[in-house]
Amino acid sequence: xxxxxxxxxxxxxxxxxxxxxxxxxxxxxxxxxxxxxxxxxxxxxxxxxxxxxxxxxxxxxxxxxxxxxxxxxxxxxxxxxxxxxxxxxxxxxxxxxxxxxxxxxxxxxxxxx
Amino acid sequence: xxxxxxxxxxxxxxxxxxxxxxxxxxxxxxxxxxxxxxxxxxxxxxxxxxxxxxxxxxxxxxxxxxxxxxxxxxxxxxxxxxxxxxxxxxxxxxxxxxxxxxxxxxxxxxxxxxxx
Numbered sequence: 001x002x003x004x005x006x007x008x009x010x011x012x013x014x015x016x017x018x019x020x021x022x023x024x025x026x027x028x029x030x031x032x033x034x035x036x037x038x039x040x041x042x043x044x045x046x047x048x049x050x051x052x053x054x055x056x057x058x059x060x061x062x063x064x065x066x067x068x069x070x071x072x073x074x075x076x077x078x079x080x081x082x083x084x085x086x087x088x089x090x091x092x093x094x095x096x097x098x099x100x101x102x103x104x105x106x107x108x109x110x111x112x113x
Numbered sequence: 114x115x116x117x118x119x120x121x122x123x124x125x126x127x128x129x130x131x132x133x134x135x136x137x138x139x140x141x142x143x144x145x146x147x148x149x150x151x152x153x154x155x156x157x158x159x160x161x162x163x164x165x166x167x168x169x170x171x172x173x174x175x176x177x178x179x180x181x182x183x184x185x186x187x188x189x190x191x192x193x194x195x196x197x198x199x200x201x202x203x204x205x206x207x208x209x210x211x212x213x214x215x216x217x218x219x220x221x222x223x224x225x226x227x228x229x
Contacts, residue, residue: 040215
């Protein structure tokens with residue numbers, strides 16, 4: 001089974017500043033035949049379902065603000081919020097869908113400093 | 114607009130059963146793999162099960178294997194999760210989600226509480 005480990009568990013960032021969340025998978029989620037990373041990032045606000053922000057490691061979903069970006073390949077990935085807004089306060093999860101059981105990171109709570 | 118609406122949750126005693134439903138609309142349900150994901154109170158997301166678009170392939174997390182059964186009725190645009198031999202640790206909000214690589218559409222979730 002692939003284990004997803006996020007860091008940090010929480011972070012506090014000032015409005016307008018950059019927030020960076022890392023995720024490491026216990027094995028590669030890069031599928032060599034199509035060169036795609038089977039990896040995504042989700043945002044979850046209290047009382048709401050998760051929302052897919054980034055698919056295939058770096059493809060922003062429709063409607064997601066461009067301050068959100070995803071990078072990385074293989075086993076190491078990063079979600080960057082370039083200029084934190086008040087509405088970005090949430091828990092963020094990484095996710096691999098390369099192999100079953102699909103697995104999520106433990107979550108990173110982002111707050112305003 | 115894509116919509117996924119779960120139903121069938123509630124309070125059940127340990128050892129009991131429940132069947133969750135997820136009614137889909139706004140897309141061609143029969144073209145998509147579907148998933149169940151759960152979230153215990155205050156905890157993270159845990160994948161439970163998935164089913165292929167035609168229902169021929171199903172996979173389960175080890176924690177529910179042999180107790181839960183995923184199925185679908187494509188003409189009715191509905192996904193199901195039959196949960197038997199429920200345990201206290203199955204207490205969670207259960208979400209159905211549509212596969213799009215990642216899970217690009219989620220229901221609002223339904224709470225299942227296993228308690229005596």
